Amino acid sequence: MTGAWTVLAAAQQQVPEDVGKAGPLGLLLMVVLLIVVLGLGRSMGRHIKRVPVSFDPADQPVAVPDSPAELIDGPRSRPAPQPGQELLDTLRRAPLAIEPPRPEDDGRPQPRG
Numbered sequence: 883m884t885g886a887w888t889v890l891a892a893a894q895q896q897v898p899e900d901v902g903k904a905g906p907l908g909l910l911l912m913v914v915l916l917i918v919v920l921g922l923g924r925s926m927g928r929h930i931k932r933v934p935v936s937f938d939p940a941d942q943p944v945a946v947p948d949s950p951a952e953l954i955d956g957p958r959s960r961p962a963p964q965p966g967q968e969l970l971d972t973l974r975r976a977p978l979a980i981e982p983p984r985p986e987d988d989g990r991p992q993p994r995g
Contacts, residue, residue, distance in 0.1 A: 947953050
């Protein structure tokens with residue numbers, strides 16, 4: 883039992899005085915980080931205030947149905963174009979932009995398969 887007390891007393895003597903104590907540099911670092919976090923919070927608040935409530939375009943007119951049947955079926959208008967449909971229509975109107983199909987024997991070697 884005396885040997886255990888001797889080991890514990892020797893371990894306590896080897897610990898330096900400044901272990902576990904914060905220095906002035908640590909305090910300065912904490913104050914600087916606090917100031918930076920507060921500044922970032924204010925900046926984020928300003929940016930969030932500039933974000934609109936809704937991203938829906940405001941210039942689109944409101945569609946008022948003419949009959950109760952349109953409430954269920956929706957308005958009878960042109961269906962929404964498929965993606966790329968406008969480009970295809972433009973290319974079809976300008977036939978010089980589309981290369982005609984090549985004949986089978988155009989001088990190129992045919993793939994084996």
